[in-house]
Amino acid sequence: MPARAPWRKPVRWIHWRAMSSRLFAWALTVGLVALTCWPMTWSQGDSFPHSRFPMFSSLRPREMMLTHALGVLPDGRRIPLPPILSAGNRAVLQSEKFVRRGIETDGAAYCAQVAQRVAASDDADFAAVEAVELATSSFDTVGYFEVPAESRAPLGRHVHARCEVRR
Amino acid sequence: MMLRALRALDAWWRAPAPAARLAVMRVLVGLFAAFYLVVRGPHLWSFGSVDPLHFAPIGVTRLLSSPLPGLAWYALLVSTGGLALCFVAGWRHRLTGPLFAGALLFVLTYESSFQQVLHTTNLLAFYALVLGVTPAADAVSLDARSGRTASGEETRYGWPLKLMALLCAVSYVVAGVAKLRRMGLGYASGEVLRNHVAYDNLRKLELGSFHSPLGAWLLPYEGLWAVLGAATLALELGAPLAMLGPRWGRVWVAATWCFHLGVLLTMMIFFGFQLLGVAFAPFFHLERLLEWRPVRALRRRFAPA
Numbered sequence: 016m017p018a019r020a021p022w023r024k025p026v027r028w029i030h031w032r033a034m035s036s037r038l039f040a041w042a043l044t045v046g047l048v049a050l051t052c053w054p055m056t057w058s059q060g061d062s063f064p065h066s067r068f069p070m071f072s073s074l075r076p077r078e079m080m081l082t083h084a085l086g087v088l089p090d091g092r093r094i095p096l097p098p099i100l101s102a103g104n105r106a107v108l109q110s111e112k113f114v115r116r117g118i119e120t121d122g123a124a125y126c127a128q129v130a131q132r133v134a135a136s137d138d139a140d141f142a143a144v145e146a147v148e149l150a151t152s153s154f155d156t157v158g159y160f161e162v163p164a165e166s167r168a169p170l171g172r173h174v175h176a177r178c179e180v181r182r
Numbered sequence: 183m184m185l186r187a188l189r190a191l192d193a194w195w196r197a198p199a200p201a202a203r204l205a206v207m208r209v210l211v212g213l214f215a216a217f218y219l220v221v222r223g224p225h226l227w228s229f230g231s232v233d234p235l236h237f238a239p240i241g242v243t244r245l246l247s248s249p250l251p252g253l254a255w256y257a258l259l260v261s262t263g264g265l266a267l268c269f270v271a272g273w274r275h276r277l278t279g280p281l282f283a284g285a286l287l288f289v290l291t292y293e294s295s296f297q298q299v300l301h302t303t304n305l306l307a308f309y310a311l312v313l314g315v316t317p318a319a320d321a322v323s324l325d326a327r328s329g330r331t332a333s334g335e336e337t338r339y340g341w342p343l344k345l346m347a348l349l350c351a352v353s354y355v356v357a358g359v360a361k362l363r364r365m366g367l368g369y370a371s372g373e374v375l376r377n378h379v380a381y382d383n384l385r386k387l388e389l390g391s392f393h394s395p396l397g398a399w400l401l402p403y404e405g406l407w408a409v410l411g412a413a414t415l416a417l418e419l420g421a422p423l424a425m426l427g428p429r430w431g432r433v434w435v436a437a438t439w440c441f442h443l444g445v446l447l448t449m450m451i452f453f454g455f456q457l458l459g460v461a462f463a464p465f466f467h468l469e470r471l472l473e474w475r476p477v478r479a480l481r482r483r484f485a486p487a
Binding site for chain 2: 041
């Protein structure tokens with residue numbers, strides 16, 4: 016019986032499985048490692064789950080600007096409103112972005128939303144809040160912590176919107 | 183010569199490992215994901231009624247032009263929780279594994295699609311993807327108990343763990359390179375790190391949240407920040423050394439865990455996946471956990487009669 020030509024050999028299923036398993040392993044490895052490394056080529060922007068992890072790589076000057084929501088007390092003192100009141104959720108950093116976006120879109124309307132949440136809140140810390148201010152404040156980041164808590168004050172403050180809390 | 187090197191690389195990468203090692207990793211990642219979905223539940227739930235003007239899609243959510251309708255988001259959250267339980271139990275893994283990985287990726291990306299990209303869950307998403315599409319339920323699973331798993335070569339179980347370890351190391355290198363590109367070796371002087379800690383704590387206080395009194399107290403000690411800045415860069419850029427062998431891996435893991443503890447103590451940022459050890463689990467022989475007495479008792483309880 017003549018020998019079977021090499022290209023006519025029957026497909027050996029077990030070899031095919033081994034080869035496909037090896038190819039899959041390497042394809043997934045190369046694909047995911049490349050995806051993770053890709054952000055190294057970015058100079059700005061971010062994504063998920065691949066990221067250039069910019070959170071600790073941004074230059075932070077000593078003087079910083081912060082946009083936040085403040086509660087005005089009867090004696091004129093201002094206290095920062097927590098994220099659940101300023102943005103309606105519990106994410107601290109997200110709350111700053113929400114407030115900034117709210118000011119850009121319609122500061123008065125966003126201020127009214129925050130005031131409504133303050134009025135509806137049963138948190139005793141904010142029961143005396145009479146008005147809400149959406150403001151951008153500037154601070155000396157290191158100097159801020161060099162003075163007692165009660166003396167801490169911004170270097171400057173610009174109020175974008177103010178509204179009363181109606182209970 | 184080249185072919186020989188490639189063969190050696192392939193043999194090292196796909197070196198045999200017990201199925202139980204990969205399976206325990208699946209259980210750990212699944213339990214962490216379930217824990218995350220529960221703990222962050224109220225926050226995640228709130229995205230069902232968020233104002234669309236805050237929507238800033240990234241990654242897979244770029245497929246959406248507006249936020250999901252509330253009901254669809256709630257259904258997705260509940261389904262992802264259910265899939266996480268299937269993933270932990272290893273039930274119909276060939277189907278539920280990829281579904282869980284995809285759903286979790288979407289949920290975590292959606293969470294970062296509202297003006298603030300979170301950097302604490304990137305590895306969780308990657309690990310779930312790897313485990314979801316590999317035979318991670320061939321042991322310690324309902325599939326294994328009911329004979330649904332195909333017995334096969336052990337080379338299938340080792341490389342997914344190596345891949346997760348490599349993704350972990352690479353992500354730290356990416357973070358280190360971002361610092362170098364932005365500030366060069368000046369980062370190691372410590373001033374940038376000190377300002378960052380001050381910035382982060384002040385921001386939290388002025389946004390009505392809690393800050394780290396320890397971080398604020400340490401600010402005047404400039405020498406300390408120089409040491410911490412240099413150590414951070416060394417840890418991040420030296421992460422690939424962890425792939426050299428188990429001992430290197432454990433040393434790097436211990437140092438990196440301490441780094442995350444430092445981040446928690448000075449900035450109140452909780453990298454749960456790292457601090458609870460799940461991110462670093464691929465560097466260890468996880469099957470040994472099955473010999474731990476409480477785990478043995480648990481397995482006996484659920485073993486078939």
